[in-house]
Amino acid sequence: MAEDELLVNFDIGDAPFKAKAAFTGGSWKARLTAKKSAQYNRDGKPKRREAPSSGANNAEVGERPAKKQRFDEYEAPQAHSRSLDPYARQGGNDRRGPVSKKPLQIVSSLFSFNPESKTAKDQKPEEESTEPTLPSNAPLDPALETFTSLGLSAQLARHLLEKLEIKAPTAIQKAAITQLVKEDTDAFLQAETGSGKTLAYLLPIVQRLMSLGSEDKIHRDSGLFAIVLAPTRELSKQISVVLEGLLRCANWLVSGTVLGGEKKKSEKARLRKGLNILIATPGRLADHLEHTEVLDVRNVRWLVLDEGDRLMELGFEQDIEKILAKLNSGAGRRTKIAGLPDKRNTILCSATMKTNVQKLGEISLKDAVHIQGERTGGADEQSGEIAKTERSFSAPAQLKQSYAVVPAKLRLVSLTAMLRRAFARKGSVMKTIVFISCADSVDFHFEVFARTAEQKEGDVKVEEDTTPEKPPPGGEKTFAAAPSLSSKENKVRVFRLHGSLPQASRTATLNTFAKCTDPAVLICTDVASRGLDLPNVDLVIEYDPPFNREEHLHRIGRTARAGKDGRAVIFLQPGTEEGYVDILKEGRNEEGSGLNRHDSADILKKGFGSAGIGAGKDWEEKTTEWQLEVERWVLENPPFLEQARRAYQSHIRAYATHIAPERHIFDMQSLHLGHLAKAFALRDKPGSIKVPGLRPSQNSMNASRADRKANARTSAKMKSSGADHELPGAVDSEEAKRIMRAKAKMQSAGASEFNLG
Numbered sequence: 001m002a003e004d005e006l007l008v009n010f011d012i013g014d015a016p017f018k019a020k021a022a023f024t025g026g027s028w029k030a031r032l033t034a035k036k037s038a039q040y041n042r043d044g045k046p047k048r049r050e051a052p053s054s055g056a057n058n059a060e061v062g063e064r065p066a067k068k069q070r071f072d073e074y075e076a077p078q079a080h081s082r083s084l085d086p087y088a089r090q091g092g093n094d095r096r097g098p099v100s101k102k103p104l105q106i107v108s109s110l111f112s113f114n115p116e117s118k119t120a121k122d123q124k125p126e127e128e129s130t131e132p133t134l135p136s137n138a139p140l141d142p143a144l145e146t147f148t149s150l151g152l153s154a155q156l157a158r159h160l161l162e163k164l165e166i167k168a169p170t171a172i173q174k175a176a177i178t179q180l181v182k183e184d185t186d187a188f189l190q191a192e193t194g195s196g197k198t199l200a201y202l203l204p205i206v207q208r209l210m211s212l213g214s215e216d217k218i219h220r221d222s223g224l225f226a227i228v229l230a231p232t233r234e235l236s237k238q239i240s241v242v243l244e245g246l247l248r249c250a251n252w253l254v255s256g257t258v259l260g261g262e263k264k265k266s267e268k269a270r271l272r273k274g275l276n277i278l279i280a281t282p283g284r285l286a287d288h289l290e291h292t293e294v295l296d297v298r299n300v301r302w303l304v305l306d307e308g309d310r311l312m313e314l315g316f317e318q319d320i321e322k323i324l325a326k327l328n329s330g331a332g333r334r335t336k337i338a339g340l341p342d343k344r345n346t347i348l349c350s351a352t353m354k355t356n357v358q359k360l361g362e363i364s365l366k367d368a369v370h371i372q373g374e375r376t377g378g379a380d381e382q383s384g385e386i387a388k389t390e391r392s393f394s395a396p397a398q399l400k401q402s403y404a405v406v407p408a409k410l411r412l413v414s415l416t417a418m419l420r421r422a423f424a425r426k427g428s429v430m431k432t433i434v435f436i437s438c439a440d441s442v443d444f445h446f447e448v449f450a451r452t453a454e455q456k457e458g459d460v461k462v463e464e465d466t467t468p469e470k471p472p473p474g475g476e477k478t479f480a481a482a483p484s485l486s487s488k489e490n491k492v493r494v495f496r497l498h499g500s501l502p503q504a505s506r507t508a509t510l511n512t513f514a515k516c517t518d519p520a521v522l523i524c525t526d527v528a529s530r531g532l533d534l535p536n537v538d539l540v541i542e543y544d545p546p547f548n549r550e551e552h553l554h555r556i557g558r559t560a561r562a563g564k565d566g567r568a569v570i571f572l573q574p575g576t577e578e579g580y581v582d583i584l585k586e587g588r589n590e591e592g593s594g595l596n597r598h599d600s601a602d603i604l605k606k607g608f609g610s611a612g613i614g615a616g617k618d619w620e621e622k623t624t625e626w627q628l629e630v631e632r633w634v635l636e637n638p639p640f641l642e643q644a645r646r647a648y649q650s651h652i653r654a655y656a657t658h659i660a661p662e663r664h665i666f667d668m669q670s671l672h673l674g675h676l677a678k679a680f681a682l683r684d685k686p687g688s689i690k691v692p693g694l695r696p697s698q699n700s701m702n703a704s705r706a707d708r709k710a711n712a713r714t715s716a717k718m719k720s721s722g723a724d725h726e727l728p729g730a731v732d733s734e735e736a737k738r739i740m741r742a743k744a745k746m747q748s749a750g751a752s753e754f755n756l757g
Contacts (some may be wrong), residue, residue: 047471061321067222107631108678110624114407115672117574119581119597140168150174151181153208159249170196170562172201175371180204184341186368188361189349193557198242198531201228201304206243209276210250214340220254220274224295226302226341228279229320231310233259233503234510235531239306240279253277258284263504264292271295282311282319289326301340304347305364307530309550312356317363324364352550382507395553400567401558403597405574408675410600412448412630413623415543417607418569419449419485419492422539423519426490430536431513435521435545435555437654439498442523444647444680445543446496447640449521450480466582476501478509482521490519497524510534529555536562541571544651545666548659549583569598578666627681634681647691648680711755 023032026532039380039460149155160166168178172191180187181204191197205226225604228243230236255277258267264287272294278285288295288361303324311320321626327344336342350357356481359367406414415434422429436442457641478501481496495513497506506527513522514534522528529551537559546552559566565602565610584595609619609625634641654675658666682689 013644034310044735046612049359067354073754075681089685107628107683108409108674110409110413110627110678111620113572114409114675116556117405117599118578119272119405124702131261140171140174145169145174147177147196147203150177152177152203153210155249156203156207156210156246163248166199170200172197173200176200176450177203177207179369179371180345180347181207181742182347183369184343187348188365188368188370189347190351190370191397192748193351193554194533194561196562197349198239198306198533199246201349202239202246203245203307205277205302205304206246206250207342208254209253211339214252218276220276222274222276223299224275224278225299226277226304227285227297227300228277228304228306229282229311230279230283230322230531231279231283231314231316232527232530233261234527236279236281236306236507237507238532243277243279255279258429258599259503260284264288264484268294282323284320288318289323296330297327298333299337300330300344302328302345302347303327303364304349305360305515306349307359308348309352309354309357310530312360317360320360321363329703337489352548372434392570393505395556395568396560396563396566398594399556399565400565401556401569401584402567403572403584404598404600404603405578406571406600409606409678411543411571411573411676411679412681413608413627414571414600414603415445415541416449416484416626417604418541419521420487420607421603423485423490423492426519429538430519431516431534432521432539432541433528433531433534433537433558434521434541434543435546436523436525437547438647438650439500439525440643440650440653440734441647441680442498442525444640444643445523446480447643449484449494449523450481451633452481452483471551476505477510478505485521493518495522496526497522497528499525499567501525514654526555528550529558532558533561534558536568540566542568544654545570545577547582547657548662549586552583559679576665576670580662583662583665587641588704627678630681631683636685644680644682645684648677648682648689651676651680655729700750738754 018325019289075643103687147160147166147169147292148154150169150173152160172189172195176187176189177200180201181184189200191200196331204390209218209225228239231241240257247253254274256270256275257277258271258280259283260283267288268282271288271292275550280288289297305320311317331344346366346368348357348361348368404414404418419432419434422432434445436445477612478497479493479495482492485492485494493516495509497509498735499506503510510528510532511519526546528534529546533714540556540559541550546555556568558565559568570584571579572580581595604623605619610623651672652668655671656667656668677686677689679685714719
């Protein structure tokens, strides 16, 4: 049959036909938004599609397979009845209840997708000698060496023995006292940490002043005879305490301090009354020399520069030059006193002999004697300057060093497990110091271990803090009970210390930690790494690697002091950071024990497994429960969530400030930011935390000019104050690079002791 027209049959199904809209005009972003809006309903949910007929696959009908609902790996599998974490499905299409308006929080597994260690797991630890290691910084045999044989008076030697319980000198004390009591000369004092350098230069000064006679011949009005400069306020305070202990046998001699963080009015009153020995920080002393007329330095016979390498690293070179110029200008009006040196003697103390120390020696020393702390003793004469060859600086021989290879996601739980294991048995470990790179991170970890708002299974309830000494009224809370680290038999306290705290809080924290009779953990920045002699420190944990090798040796020098035993552990991430092991081997004493390696699995088994707290439960399950508990605590407390984000930001900024020779080991490009966020109990994506170096978000790109000015003012304030690596707010990549460069520059120069981290 002939047809008039051609009929075309299109099968469009049962649904009504809708023409596909064409999106033209406007910007590409507007067109993209319109296309997406057409694919979604107004409520933001995708349009429901009909299921394909039986026998047809998704490819034939042109639609994607439906996504499976994502659940937490640790969720109970019984028909997905419940999750261990209520935040795991926030924002999802959950048919069992109303949809939460909170953003989606993804709970990632602790034990999946972690990088493998480059060092072999079956690597055997270095063999340790079966013979006991001879301490390299212990006092000498009292039967062979006594203080009286070194030239000290019987009165001072008896005071050391009976009141201070010091029976015999160390090697550096023997060499220094013998030289400095008998001769008037400049000296460069060099010895390893914990060997007693403070007494090595204080005892000769006190002996020479005591030899002048009693109160009728010399008293506080006689003038200032000695100045001791130290880089930090904490070290200055400690030197002052040691000196006051010595002067109890000569109460006519008076010592005092001028430090940052105190009122200058009270310091001027102290100087007006008269001092014989002054301990100071360089910046504050230079300020007093310029503006305080009552400070008379004409009769100064000794100038001690303690921790000379740190003085130069912190940029005190100009202040020291001002002090030296002022002392030299008054030399012509110096009063001659029989028994005292005719000229000023300068003593430079440093454990290392880097280029900056040599420069400081050239500025301050003349015809100096090089005094080393070898057990053989003795002073090596030098031809007018410090030896140019750098002497290797090593840790004490009896210090047992090790390193732990821990992936980024497992850092927080591994630190917790190590501390729990350390304090599991009463009396096994008395005190521990944990070094962290920045102040924000110190505050965050302090709150994590001190949290008591919600006690969970595995945490031990600890009584209210009854430590006798409390921070001053109005001071910040710097120590508390630590339920997360305590056991039923062993109650642990946690302390925090960094340079952004008020000086009164810093002093109270150190005093309380030193006097604490309970097991205690001090979480701190490098402000506590130099010179501090804290008793009964059995373990040092470098949770964040140091910014240079010398700082590592000073950190671990807080334990194994004066011949006592000690342990030190450093956390390294798998990959390039494991190259730091070679540097660790360089810093070991040749007579010391082997360098042991720990895996994160071994640490977690000992801390969370049957041998540790939470006996009877699987260690992976127990570790996961503890991590999820901290994450919930952070999410439910907005102030702590913000604190965790600030700590995360500051940690990454600090990571970029490692010195150039070690930057290939601590490579920013190798950091997994998402895994690292897990160590700060964060479930946000790194982009939403606005991590420095990432592409800035739209909100930060559209920030108002006023906000940008406020950030700039905050940045300038933080840079000038010299605080730890902390800066509030989010910044773009260029701003982050600028901050990193400024912080790296501050590591070498420009810092101030008034807010030292």
